[in-house]
Amino acid sequence: MSEPIVKLQGVRRVFEGGRVVAVDGIDLTVQPGEFIAITGHSGSGKSTLLNLIGAMDLPSEGTVHVGGIHVTDRRSMERVRSEKIGFVFQMHNLIPVLNAAHNVEVPLIPMRMSSRDRRKKAEELLELVGLGDRSESNVRVLSGGERQRVAIARALAHDPPLLLADEPTGNLDSHTGDEVMALMHRVRAETNAALILVTHNEDLCATADRHLRMQDGHLGPAD
Ligand code: ADP
Ligand code: MG
Secondary structure (H helix, E strand, O other), X not given: OXXXXXXXXXXXXXXXXXXXEXXXXXXXXXXXXXXXXXXXXXXXXHHHHHHHXXXXXXXXXXXXXXXXXXXXXXXXXXXXXXXXXXXXXXXXXXXXXXXHHXXXXXXXXXXXXXXXHHHHHHHHHHHHOOOHHHOOOEHHHOOHHHHXXXXXXXXXXXXXXXXXXXXXXXXXXXXXXXXXXXXXXXXHHHHOOEEEEEOOOHHHHHHOOEEEEEEOXXXXXXX
């Protein structure tokens, strides 16, 4: 078996001097290309968990490995974020003064790549998410669903082996949300990336390789 893309061992994350236990001893191994859906009530620790896997935060206890990198400090966090992870948030977190293509190019800026190649990659990704004709549009003029599609293109820009999505349709109406979810599904199939998706969409959970539930900081099978 190949090396797991994610390996968490005994991961805990507490806040406020231990009064708040957001993630309470999680073991999780995710294989390359695997699709994991996570559901759970608000406040159960889903975002905290995703932020730990996404190397945006460090655990209070336990170990986090992503793509073979042990996440322990600023340096390893940055390396994981730039090489291993594409993150799609509930809020699109795009840069409002930039057009769609420039937003998609942002993760490519630290790489050794000509501006022409960067632009080409951004246009290909916008094509992939069905926005090939909007690359010059300022993201402020795009609809909620279109912005989330730009955010997905941006998450894919550096070809990460792992996509993380934290309720990516939480701010969209159900029809637009379904379209964005269908897109997540399609890009995953085309990129072979593993996907860890926090969602309340039951249909989508049914298509996942594994459906897990967060409950009071614990992660277990959904049924
Ligand atoms: P979910 O995404 O499932 O809604 P979160 O991971 O956001 O849950 O939060 C889990 C718990 O941790 C909640 O009780 C929340 O208030 C708390 N929490 C999350 N982040 C922080 C923080 N930075 N400081 C203090 N408490 C936090
Ligand atoms: Mg959350």
